[in-house]
Structure formats: C-alpha cells, structure tokens
Amino acid sequence: MAINLLSYEVSDLCLGKPPLKSLSITSTVSDALLALRRSEENYLSVWSCNHSSSKKESIECECIGKICIVDVVCYLCNEDNISSPSSALNSPISVLLPKVNGLVQHVDSHLSLLDALDLILEGAQNLVVPIQRNITRNSRKKLHQKSSTSPNLHNGYEFCWITQEDVVRFFLNSIGLFSPMPGYSIESLGIMSMNVLAIGYDDPVFSALDTISSALLEQTSIAVIDDEGKLVGEISPSTLASCDETIVAAIATLSAGGLMAYIDYGCPPEVVKARLKENLKGMWKLLDECCNNSTLSSSSSDEESSSSSSSSSSTSNRLGWISRSGSYSTRMIRSAEAIVCHPGSSLVAVMMQAIVHRVNYVWVIEDDYSFVGIVTFFDILKVFREHLQSIA
The missing domain is CATH 3.10.580.10 (CBS-domain)
Structure with a gap:
C-alpha cells in the first residue's frame, strides 16, 4: 500500500x-x-x-x-x-x-x-x-x-x-500503490489552474522581463498566445537556462514569436547585433566581447582560464545556445514548442510527460489548441499529499 x-x-x-x-x-x-x-x-x-x-x-x-x-x-x-x-x-x-x-x-x-x-x-x-x-x-x-x-x-x-521533480519521479516509480487515483483525469482531480503567465505572440519580450523572473521563481513557464487565444508556444526559463549570455541580445530585441523562432531555428546574429548596435551600444559591445571569449577572462584564475579555453573549444556556432559542454542527461535543450495535454488526460500520463521533458508543468488545451490552463508539479504533489493523509 x-x-x-x-x-x-x-x-x-x-x-x-x-x-x-x-x-x-x-x-x-x-x-x-x-x-x-x-x-x-x-x-x-x-x-x-x-x-x-x-x-x-x-x-x-x-x-x-x-x-x-x-x-x-x-x-x-x-x-x-x-x-x-x-x-x-x-x-x-x-x-x-x-x-x-x-x-x-x-x-x-x-x-x-x-x-x-x-x-x-x-x-x-x-x-x-x-x-x-x-x-x-x-x-x-x-x-x-x-x-x-x-x-x-x-x-x-x-x-x-x-526538488519537486525528484519527489514526483519517486511517486511515479511507485504509481501502482496509489491505484486507482493515477488513472483519474486531471479535470476530475481539479488540478488545472488558470493562474498562468502569458504573453502575446507579437509582444516584445523585453517588456516581459518581470514575467520571465516570475516564471523562474514559480518554476513554471510563459504561454505565448495568438490573437485567437490559442497556445502557439512558450517561453520557458528551463529552456533559456540552457542558453549562454548571448540570449540577452534576442530578449532585448525580439518579440515573443521572434524569440521562439530564435530558440527553435536560430536567428541571423547580424540582425540581432544590428539592432543592439543601433539602440543598446553597451550591450552590443559586451556580447561582441563575449563571443570572442574576452569579457570574463579578467576575473578568472589561471586554473579557470585553462578550463575556459577547454570549454570554449566545443562552443556552438549557433548564437544563443549553450557554449559549455554537458551531457544530454543533465542538460536537455528543448524547443519553444509547448508540452501539452487535455482536460481528460490521466494524472499518470501528465506526470510522465513532464518527467520525460524535464519540466515542472504541462499546458492544458482543447483539441483546437484553445488555451485551458496549466498543471504543475506543485498541484500534483498536493494531490498525493491529500491521498497519503487520507490513508494514514
């Protein structure tokens, strides 16, 4: 039991x-x-x-x-x-x-x-x-x-x-002990939330810095919504965390839709740099130096400098993506495509989706992609806590 x-x-x-x-x-x-x-x-x-x-x-x-x-x-x-x-x-x-x-x-x-x-x-x-x-x-x-x-x-x-993920993963490994609850839909369990962070597809990302900070603090994400109220993607702190400091350029200059395209396909660096050079010369200069591995060297020790040169040898040519080496298991680079489920999805299915994609949430949509809400690890853990309390 x-x-x-x-x-x-x-x-x-x-x-x-x-x-x-x-x-x-x-x-x-x-x-x-x-x-x-x-x-x-x-x-x-x-x-x-x-x-x-x-x-x-x-x-x-x-x-x-x-x-x-x-x-x-x-x-x-x-x-x-x-x-x-x-x-x-x-x-x-x-x-x-x-x-x-x-x-x-x-x-x-x-x-x-x-x-x-x-x-x-x-x-x-x-x-x-x-x-x-x-x-x-x-x-x-x-x-x-x-x-x-x-x-x-x-x-x-x-x-x-x-972390929350560790506990959810632990419960998922023992999911049979909670039967039949894991087979219930997230709608019937009442764990879909409409308290979400969102941004319009054409809205500038720079205007949503506070929203990005809130999403990071709350361990969730920002829904990108089109004019019809449909979910077209997301701006996820966990995805941004897999980028290097040059993602600043994209955030400072692009719309939400542009940032999604930048994350998924890359964006011509000349376009971003041109905008920075025109409007934000200090940031343009910093990122130009970063790309040449010169900005941070002054604050590092000899040992760090040796490590840095080793790390920079594997730097990606794609502006914005991480320039440090890391295993796929510990650093998964995801796209801006949102991880979604439906109101009728079972609790165990949603848990598996989130664990596989290494996120703390899953977006909830209807069949036509109209936005319903979000399910988070926090709400899932509350369900397990209530269940354990009821049988204790």
Missing part, C-alpha cells in the same frame, strides 16, 4: 545524485556567469561560509540560494543595467538571489519523505541534503579541514538537493 512509502527518508531520493557545484556569496555576477558557462548543470548553489569561526556549534557553511543563466540575463536586461552591462557584471552575486525566504532549506538526511513533501508544499523548492559516505571519523575531520580550500565541500560534507 501507499502508506508503506512513508517509511522512506530523503536520503533514499539522493541515491545517484551528483554533489552540488558551489559558488561563494562573495562572488560577482561575472564569476557566476563564468561558472555557469562551464557547468554541466543549469543551476548552481550559492553558499555563505565562515571557515574562520571559532565556535564549533555555529553554522560554518549554509546554502542560501541558487542561480541560473536566466537570473543573469534578467539582471543584465534590467533597465538600470542594460546600458552599462560591464558595470553590472561587477555587482555582487547577491543581486541575483530572489528576495523570498525559504526557497532553499537544509534538512537532515533522515528526514521522512512525508515531512520533506510538507516542506515543499510550504514553499521550499530545493531541500539541501548532506551526502552520506562510509568514511571514518578521522577522514571526516580531514574533509572538514579541506572544506576551506574545496569549493564543493562544506563542513566536511558534500551536498545534493531534492
């Missing part, structure tokens, strides 16, 4: 997950951009560490947030920064972190799955969990001492994090 799942702990969901790649809160936006360009992950964790603390009981290291390329893009496109992007790159990384408490929370590895689910439904997006390893106490002490020099070691531990 599903009640047996309550005996699981968050450590059971950590099996096989890679350790978090870390950035210090003392880093700059430029440092963050450089690290994101080299990372195989879309998100990097941001840590506040005090290794000089003399109080053993104090927290020396704490993960205080996460960032992705979309955070950098939205910041660079901000009205105060777009005319002087080079100055914006020297800002502290803290300007990229959302002013919302509790999005990232540390938890013990023995926290129950049910308690973890409750934390997620209360607003936590990433549960930071220490990775348990079979090492001696003496080895742990040495690792603790090494934490001050290793950016991914904190308090002698490596960490991973648990």
